[in-house]
Amino acid sequence: MQDTPPAELPPDLPPPSVADLVRAYHRRTKHRFERYAAGPETLDWDDQPAAFRHFEGVRSIPLPLAEPTQQGALGEALRRPFAAPVTQHVPFDLASLGACLHLALGITAWKRYGPDRWAVRANPSSGNLHPVEAYLIACEVPGLANGLYHYEPEQHALECRARHLSTGSLPPGLHIALSSVMWREAWKYGERAFRYCQLDTGHAMAALRYACAAMGWSLTAQPQLDNHLLASVLGLDRLADFPARRAQATELEEAEVLLSLGLDNSPAPVPTARALRAASSSAVWMGTASSIDRHPMYHWPVIAEVAALTREALCTTARQSSLALPPGQGGEHENAASGEGPGFAEVVLGRRSAQHFDPAFRMPRTAFMHLMSRLMAQPAAPWDVLPAVWEMHLLLFVHRVEDLPCGAYLLTRGTAGNALQQRLNQHYTLSPVAGLPPGLDLQLIAAMEAPALQRLARSLHCHQDIAAHASFALGMLCEFDPALEASPASYRELFRQAGLLGQVLYLEAEAMGLRGTGIGCYFDDAVHEMLGLEDTHYQSLYHFTVGKPRLDERIETLAAYTNRETAVSTAPNVTAEPIMSTTEEASPEMSPRFQRISAQRAAELIQRHRQASPPTLALFDTRDRMSFDAGHIAGAQFLSDASFGQIMAGLPRSTPIMLYCFRGNASQTWAGMFADFRYTEVYSVDGGHDALAAALAQPAAPVPAGPPGELSASLRNFLSARGFTQEKLNEAREHGLTPLMHAAWRGEVALLRELIALGADVQCRNADGNTAVWLACVAASEEAVRALAEAGAQLDSRNDTGATALMYCASSAKPAMLALLLELGADPMVTNFDDARAVDLCASLECLNLLRHTADLPT
Known part of the structure; x- marks a missing residue:
């Protein structure tokens, strides 16, 4: 379902403003109890967008890693306790630059579970899909020739994208620019993906600011530069360098923000638009971008539309009143100078997203209050990287905190908190919490019994257990209408500010031995209705949970960069961020429990x-x-x-x-x-x-008998490793996969035939509506497909988008599997919900030749 505008506007109404159009996007991408925001109906987990981009035909410069055991000022900065103040400035060179980028955007570990392997990075990302790309603009800095460089985290290297033959009036210094490959998020999340790209940009900005602060460097955003200029300077508008495969949109990057570094105790340079254009005009460009997705199955035009609506430079002068930080909330906290606790690099490189929380753990009240204090905006890192600070208050679902009753709470952050409190007082009687640290304003909205609060939190967060099992969950209530009225570009800023706050939560929780998880899937207006907020002055833009993680010992943790001379100090085996999961930053909690x-x-x-x-x-x-x-x-x-x-x-x-x-x-x-x-x-x-x-x-099919005898040892081990039992051979677990589907997906033909003989249902569908036949095609196992066909599996079963296995093989350039399905009787005339047949989806000439005879036949 999509919001449908009226056919014609009444003549006496003015056309919608840009802010109105941005609001319309936000409204249509809300999750609701009755429907989720528009997104893909099926996902091919074996054909995801490329997680890493590189440029072919360019010079690559390997960077040193962050190694806390090294000597000198850099080693001391990496070993400094996370909460301790920075007392020295690390000289800039390739070693300190490499450490900074590793701590902010690099790989911190690889994870492996069975055949699946995925990277974990310093900066978190929705679904572990990582749309953020980083570029460096160097002008007269040690170790780098003047030019533009792309940071490639897979190899932890800089790729020289362009050489600037003349820098003109560009002041000496180093700048880091961020862009978004929006298709990486849209592949999974559909129209809501623009939100997640901005959250990820905010996380990346905060991660960079933390890393720069550890070196004693400043980092300043340049909001006066619009996205069109930044795209030109970064070469993102050079379409020939980003060759289109099936769709150009999947390959492009959206310019986000330029950040300037102040090195060696010097203020950050402020580049002008004229100076950047002049340097870019002298550029000698190099390289062609690698492909992100050769075979996209969907297209979400509204993402490009809202991106265009929010590209203007920020109107900082019109928002000056919002830039001032609340009085009395600056300076260091009393715990910051203690010099105790884990080292900075240990915390940053050990950060993970919790996948499960221990519901028996109760968070000490002192730890909770310390964490709340750290969430108050400060005129220091990482808050000072934000070009503006809008009012953002926290709705807290406190489940298990010592000496704090279960219930919903409000933590106000800023001078306008009283206005929100007055709104809530129309529906609740807010009670201030006693015994708070200075500067905190925490109010109890409503006390609740623990089971009721857990049900509420779980339901509001798209039925995810992780919101109920944590010590607490929270939602970020932002000034929405005032920000959009000041500038439509503020829409991006609001989410970035929320992402930055999420990064503070991640690292502060990690430093105290706990763990956090960002949640982007929640029922937007249900949260507002719970509070009695009827208009859009405040909107909840990001949610988060903190607690004690439950670790999955089945998942291996591997070193981040095994081919480098310097090993990376990583945390012990912890919970994973698998790209095949379905929650924000890939938590299995989103898997349907039905x-x-x-x-x-x-x-x-x-x-x-x-x-x-x-x-x-x-x-x-x-x-x-x-x-x-x-x-x-x-x-x-x-x-x-x-x-x-x-x-x-x-x-x-x-x-x-x-x-x-x-x-x-x-x-x-x-x-x-x-x-x-x-x-x-x-x-x-x-x-x-x-x-x-x-x-x-239809006539009733005979009910298959139960398992006739003993299972083979191989099948028993196969079932046990995936959490299945002999008594429930048709049980569907994560992603709706049954044992038969797992066997088909892995091409385990002997196990598949044994399961069929034991009565496994060959018609079962997974969470995407795909059957074992589809998964056998993914595995390219001809023998498995034949076995399923012999057992009566329907070859033309359509999934939730109307696609058949034949269509999948055609669109994935699998001619051998396509020929087999045709031989077995698959119907090439079946259409999907877009009225496309398999011949319309062919991704190779071989597949087209197999289906060409159907092209002109009537449907």
């Missing part, structure tokens, strides 16, 4: 349960009352907000739950609610009522 199943599979389950005495399945119709009364599936109960509580009260948690709606969307929200209340077996029917009714009208 199963989406096809109508055919649902019909089989219904028929099986009807044979039991008494029937054990609880079937619910979530459509409106009129539709239910007009006709529903036999045995279904009508489910609504009014009846939900009463139904649950008399329904044991072991009861299997199945829900259907009109088309299969709303039933997923209801399924998530049942899963929230710990029902262990919950199904949402894809296709809804009509598809299920049609499937039930």
